[in-house]
Amino acid sequence: EVQLVQSGAEVKxxxxxxxxxxxxxxxxxTSYWIGWVRxxxxxxxxxxxxxxxxxxDTTYSPSFEGQVTISADKSISTAYxxxxxxxxxDTAIYYCVRRVTVLTLDYWGQGTLVTVSS
Amino acid sequence: xxxLTQPPSVSAAPGxxxxxxxxxxxxxxxxxYVSWYQQLPGTAPKLLIFDxxxxxxxxxxxxxxxxxxTSATLGITGLQTGDEADYYCGTWNSSLSVGVFGGGTxxxxx
Numbered sequence: 001e002v003q004l005v006q007s008g009a010e011v012k013x014x015x016x017x018x019x020x021x022x023x024x025x026x027x028x029x030t031s032y033w034i035g036w037v038r039x040x041x042x043x044x045x046x047x048x049x050x051x052x053x054x055x056x057d058t059t060y061s062p063s064f065e066g067q068v069t070i071s072a073d074k075s076i077s078t079a080y081x082x083x084x085x086x087x088x089x090d091t092a093i094y095y096c097v098r099r100v101t102v103l104t105l106d107y108w109g110q111g112t113l114v115t116v117s118s
Numbered sequence: 119x120x121x122l123t124q125p126p127s128v129s130a131a132p133g134x135x136x137x138x139x140x141x142x143x144x145x146x147x148x149x150x151y152v153s154w155y156q157q158l159p160g161t162a163p164k165l166l167i168f169d170x171x172x173x174x175x176x177x178x179x180x181x182x183x184x185x186x187x188t189s190a191t192l193g194i195t196g197l198q199t200g201d202e203a204d205y206y207c208g209t210w211n212s213s214l215s216v217g218v219f220g221g222g223t224x225x226x227x228x
Contacts, residue, residue: 035217045155045163045206047217061216095162102210103217104153104168111162 002026004034004096004109011115012086019082020112022096029077030054033099036070036081039111040092050099051079086116121146122207122220129226130197138192138223140207146218150210152190154183157204157222166205167192199227 007021022034035050049060053072060070069082079096094112097105123141130136140152154167165174167183170190182193190207207220 037217044204044222045208045219047219050217059215062214101169102150103208104151104165105155105163105208105217106165106168106174108162108164 002098002107004098004107006094006096006109006112009113009115011117013118014085014087014116016086016116017082017084018086018114019080020094020114022079022081022109024077024079024098027098030074034072034079035097035099035105036068036079037095037097037105038064038092039095048081048094053077053079086114088116088118090114091116121211121218122209124205124207124220124223126221127224127226129228131228132197132199134197135193135195136197136225137194138205138207138225140190140192140220142188142190142209142218144188145213146188146209146211147185147190148188149212152183152185152207152209154181154190154192155206155208157206159203163206194225197227201225202227 003025005023030053033050033052036048038046047061048064049070051058051070053074072079096109098107100106151169155163156166157163170185171183180195184191204222206222211218
């Protein structure tokens with residue numbers, strides 16, 4: 001069974017750093033792109049970027065370029081989303097997704113709620 | 119402001135049919151497949167339709183999709199109260215090499 005299991009909810013202060021994770025199982029992790037999608041409170045879905053764990057090829061949405069870093073460790077079938085300096089506006093649920101084709105996102109993680117508040 | 123345009127809300131009675139539209143451009147819908155996602159309250163989105171009109175295993179045939187030009191449509195027949203959710207269309211923007219989504223449509227089954 002294919003699963004994407006994300007790390008737990010985080011509460012951080014503005015300016016702090018954070019790295020959340022997404023562990024894939026039940027399939028060949030290096031054969032599918034893993035994307036990240038943001039959902040701000042009571043808002044819609046926003047594409048952040050995507051990584052191919054096989055060779056770490058990564059692309060970002062222009063809206064998120066330079067704001068976050070997407071990475072992957074294929075040895076443990078895990079993708080990451082990282083911030084160096086969080087802002088209150090980063091408060092959202094972040095989903096990792098498996099991309100089958102452009103743009104078919106067939107499996108979603110359960111979401112990680114990130115709350116940034118002083 | 120979302121790249122793809124969806125109506126904010128639609129409603130219909132149980133057993134009825136409803137359609138949800140998704141409008142884009144030649145850079146996205148016009149040259150790429152469209153997928154649809156259902157997000158039940160408090161849960162992660164789930165793939166409902168891919169490649170414009172295909173259903174993943176386990177999705178009932180009450181759900182259908184179509185695409186024409188730069189627009190796509192999700193249809194739901196035999197509405198059930200359990201269909202109350204937010205529905206999102208998604209596709210790829212070939213110019214920017216990014217995924218794009220609609221703003222979401224809230225379905226209310228009266």
